[in-house]
Amino acid sequence: MKDDQRLSRVERRKRELEQQELEASRLNGERSSDEPSNIEEPSNINEAWRQNRQGEGAPVQSEHPFLNEKSTDSSKPNYGTSKKRKKRMPRIPSFSKSKRKTSQSKSNHATQQSKPAKSPKQEVDHSSKPSNKRKRKWKGKVALLLIFLLLVGGYVATSPFTFLIMGSDARVGESLSGSRTDSLQLMEFVPRSRTVQNVSIPRDTYTAIPCEPDRDGDKITHAFAYGGATCTVGAVEGLTDASVDGQVVITFESFMELIDLIGGVNVTATHSFSEKGFNQTYEYTEGVSYAMDGDMALAYARHRKSDTDGARSNRQTEVMTAVAEKLANPSGWTKIPATYRFMKEEMGLEMNVLQMASVGLTMISNPDVNKMQVEGQDAYINNVYYYEPLEESVQSIRDALDLSMWGTVR
Structure with missing residues (x-):
């Protein structure tokens, strides 16, 4: 009976302890998770049970096996229940992520807005925009200037160009000063009409000489002996009414050196004759083409015994x-x-680059060569022989040389 009462008391006490435990767990749930008091209460259950049993006069055991098991077993879930019943902050993942995304987008937007103000490269680019515009303006002006110069150069290069070739009779080793012009050729190059006007002036042609103001006229060959190339140019301009743009003086020696410098020339003979050169005597047959060096070309050009000065x-x-x-x-x-360098230094060439371009363009285009010669008659003045030009011949040459830039007669 005592055992039943004891068990019933134990059962009652067990229920009381469970009730206390429930109340303690409820209190623990209401407390914050940082307070450690809810953990310490279940560990004093055996001590409370001993004190109660001493008051009732019941024998006290060191540890009641049932209570120990229940207490230990019940203590374990208490920690679990206390943990489970802790108030946790509700998780709203969608809200938090959206906040993060919006915050990130805001931060990215802010950085994008702040980049132009912070980056020095863009500041340099903004500051370099005016300089780039200036460079473009200068480039445009330079391009327009180049186009203008090309147009002017093309216009000048394709304009008619008159050139005087003076062949001196100075022999090899002789001085040019005091020599006379053995031949005079006035050449007019017209690139736009692809024509070359070639006027041959005989050496004994009677005409006014600028450097001989005291005389009415003299042989045109004497102009070089009295006043050099300048006087000869003046005499030719007075005779033909042409404006001489360039000139060159050729001697026998410089003539041969020029031909050898370019590697010789190919010439088809227009007359049959023999002529002695410095190295040998050459035979020429009409219609036969010859590869001539300097000595052979000079012998061909200076022959005049078997024909006239015009043929030479x-x-x-x-x-x-x-x-x-x-x-x-x-x-x-x-x-x-x-x-060009040789003719400039050894032949007194007076011709600029544009004039050379005019000659080159004309010769490349396979031009029509209009050969003319001052026609005249033999005359003796004070028992001196002259070749007196005919007025009709001189006037026809003047008209032929008076061309427009397109190569048509004015």
């Missing part, structure tokens, strides 16, 4: 045309700088 002038024109064709050919382009 034509042969000289043939040789000079062969030189121009040799240089105008693509294989002769590399020889142009050396040829």
Whole structure:
């Protein structure tokens, strides 16, 4: 009976302890998770049960096996229930993520807005925009200037160009000063009409000489002996009414050196004759083409025993045309700088780059060569022989040389 009462008391006490435990767990749930008091209460259950049993006069056992098991077992879930019943902040993942996204987007937007103000490169770009515009303006002006210069250069290069070739009779080793012009050729190059006007002036032509103001006239060959190239140019301009743009003086020696410098010329003989050169005697047959070196070309150009001065002038024109064709050919382009330098230093060449372009453009276009000669008659003045030009011949030459820039007669 005592055992039943004891068990019933134990059961009652068990229920009381469970009730206390429930109340303690409820209190623990209401407390914050940082307070440790809810953990310490279940560990004093055995001590409370001992004190109660002493008050009732019941024998006290060190540990009641049932209570120990229940207490230990019940203590374990208490921690679990206390943890489970802790108030946790509700998680709203969608709200928090959206906040993060919006905050990130705001921060990105803020950084994007702040980048132009902070980046020095963009500041440099903004500051360099005016300089870039200035550079573009300058580039545009330079391009317009180049186009203008090209147009002007093309216009000048394609304008008619008159050139005087003076052949001196100074022999090899002789001084040019005091010599006379053995031949005179006035050449007018007209690139736009692809024509070349070639006027041959006989050496004994009677005309006014600028450097001989006391005389009405003299042989045109004497102009070089009295006043050099300047006086000769003046005499030719007075006779033909043409404006001489460029000139060159050729001696026997410089003539041969020029032909050898460009590697010789190919000339088809227009007359059959023999002529002694410095190295040997050469035979020429009409219609036969010859590859001539300097000595052979000079012998061909200076022959005049078997025909007239006019025929000799034509042969000289043939040789000079062969030189121009040799240089105008693509294989002769590399020889142009050396040829120009030689003619400038050794022949007194007066011709600028645009004038050379005019000659080159004309010769490349396979031009029509209009050969003319001052026609005249033999005359003796004070028992001195002269070649007196006919007025009709001189006037026709003046009209032929008076061309527009397109190569038409004015």
